[in-house]
Amino acid sequence: MASFLAIAKIDVMNAKREKEMMKIREEFPILDQKINGEDLVYLDNAASTQKPRTVINAIKNYYENDHSNVHRGVHTLSVRATEAYERARQKVTEFVNSPNKHQIIFTKGTTESINLIASSVTNLIEKNDEILITAMEHHSNIVPWQELCKRTGATLKVIPISEDGDILMDKYREMVTNKTKLVSVVHLSNTLGTINPIEKIINKAKSHSAITVIDGAQAAGHIPIDVQKLDCDFYLFSGHKIYGPTGIGVLYGKEDILNKIDPYQYGGEMILKVTFDETTYNDLPHKFEAGTPNIAGAVGIGASIDFINSLDRDLCHKHEMSLHDYAMDKLERIDGIRIIGRSSNKSAILSFVIDGMHPHDIGTIINQKGIAVRTGHHCTMPLMDFYEIPGTVRASFSIYNTHSEIDKLIDALKLAIKMLKQ
Numbered sequence: 516m517a518s519f520l521a522i523a524k525i526d527v528m529n530a531k532r533e534k535e536m537m538k539i540r541e542e543f544p545i546l547d548q549k550i551n552g553e554d555l556v557y558l559d560n561a562a563s564t565q566k567p568r569t570v571i572n573a574i575k576n577y578y579e580n581d582h583s584n585v586h587r588g589v590h591t592l593s594v595r596a597t598e599a600y601e602r603a604r605q606k607v608t609e610f611v612n613s614p615n616k617h618q619i620i621f622t623k624g625t626t627e628s629i630n631l632i633a634s635s636v637t638n639l640i641e642k643n644d645e646i647l648i649t650a651m652e653h654h655s656n657i658v659p660w661q662e663l664c665k666r667t668g669a670t671l672k673v674i675p676i677s678e679d680g681d682i683l684m685d686k687y688r689e690m691v692t693n694k695t696k697l698v699s700v701v702h703l704s705n706t707l708g709t710i711n712p713i714e715k716i717i718n719k720a721k722s723h724s725a726i727t728v729i730d731g732a733q734a735a736g737h738i739p740i741d742v743q744k745l746d747c748d749f750y751l752f753s754g755h756k757i758y759g760p761t762g763i764g765v766l767y768g769k770e771d772i773l774n775k776i777d778p779y780q781y782g783g784e785m786i787l788k789v790t791f792d793e794t795t796y797n798d799l800p801h802k803f804e805a806g807t808p809n810i811a812g813a814v815g816i817g818a819s820i821d822f823i824n825s826l827d828r829d830l831c832h833k834h835e836m837s838l839h840d841y842a843m844d845k846l847e848r849i850d851g852i853r854i855i856g857r858s859s860n861k862s863a864i865l866s867f868v869i870d871g872m873h874p875h876d877i878g879t880i881i882n883q884k885g886i887a888v889r890t891g892h893h894c895t896m897p898l899m900d901f902y903e904i905p906g907t908v909r910a911s912f913s914i915y916n917t918h919s920e921i922d923k924l925i926d927a928l929k930l931a932i933k934m935l936k937q
């Protein structure tokens with residue numbers, strides 16, 4: 516057991532760090548409000564993070580001063596909008612260390628990015644091929660592959676996980692064969708918090724020439740991403756989980772495969788020449804961006820990347836993990852609590868169930884105390900089946916949360932348990 520002095524030292528370190536982080540909290544206007552007469556405690560960051568003033572202002576400024584359509588007009592506003600849109604693409608390029616900016620495609624979000632790939636690779640998948648995913652995937656990394664398998668006759672295979680919530684790597688290695696055509700894995704599980712060993716997963720898949728897809732929806736805001744180092748074929752994430760707006764997402768792809776696969780949607784912008792007889796497609800990235808894009812969303816994601824780049828990411832990580840560990844320690848002292856997801860390589864996501872109590876009831880009661888958590892299956896129903904539970908309560912922490920907010924969460928949970936036991 517840690518000595519009293521050691522604990523006191525950790526507390527001082529946490530307090531010092533938290534003081535730094537509180538300057539950042541002031542940048543998030545939404546957090547300063549009451550819910551049901553209580554201070555808002557926002558612990559639903561894995562669903563969507565809140566937005567700093569710089570992101571809100573960038574979007575406002577764009578609409579107030581620069582808005583027009585992109586890549587179409589020769590007039591000044593169209594040129595400005597195009598420059599703003601392409602500047603955002605450049606920021607994303609650097610954020611993930613893509614070799615160049617035409618490998619960055621703007622989408623609606625992670626879900627659309629995966630659907631795009633699953634639709635566009637159809638011509639590369641054949642009957643008897645196998646597609647591998649893990650047991651902890653979000654529905655958006657399951658259903659598009661099921662549909663692809665229906666279209667092509669390929670088989671979807673699921674890599675099993677341990678009770679703690681880690682991928683069983685030995686099983687994975689056995690499952691990769693010459694039949695494996697594509698491996699799609701979540702980088703950081705939205706339900707368990709597990710950070711998967713994607714480097715090893717990608718390497719193994721590549722040894723059998725399988726296409727690799729990494730769902731970075733939860734990871735991109737927490738883990739620095741280097742797609743060249745990872746050497747994956749595709750990496751994807753959503754703006755709204757990295758302090759940016761909703762309705763904008765990113766698909767990074769390797770150039771050769773992006774050139775090989777079919778467009779996802781057809782129409783304006785994605786063409787070079789159209790006649791009634793035939794159409795030739797535009798170059799990357801426009802081949803995959805049919806129609807007027809979410810220009811303000813791109814400006815917003817660009818501003819969110821600037822915001823992340825302004826942070827001390829190591830400090831942020833330590834702060835989030837200190838909140839996680841503090842909450843875990845307090846939760847484990849509550850009778851009847853079962854933590855779902857105990858990987859030794861975790862992020863600041865904490866899922867749990869309480870004996871005999873439905874997660875929705877707990878979520879509803881603690882909302883009365885101003886506390887926002889997510890309850891339910893978190894779009895990972897097969898994972899819920901694996902743990903034989905209907906859902907979990909999930910608290911997910913961000914840079915602007917505080918240790919005293921965790922105390923409020925614990926007090927509210929104790930109240931909920933008391934009420935639900937009556």
Ligand code: C6P
Nearest residue numbers: 561562624625626653655705732753894
């Ligand atoms: N998870 C959550 O509360 P979209 O909705 O397209 O931005 O992201 C989908 C998605 C894909 N993969 C993972 C790992 C995710 O966590 C999510 C979104 C949210 O956990 C909403 S269900």
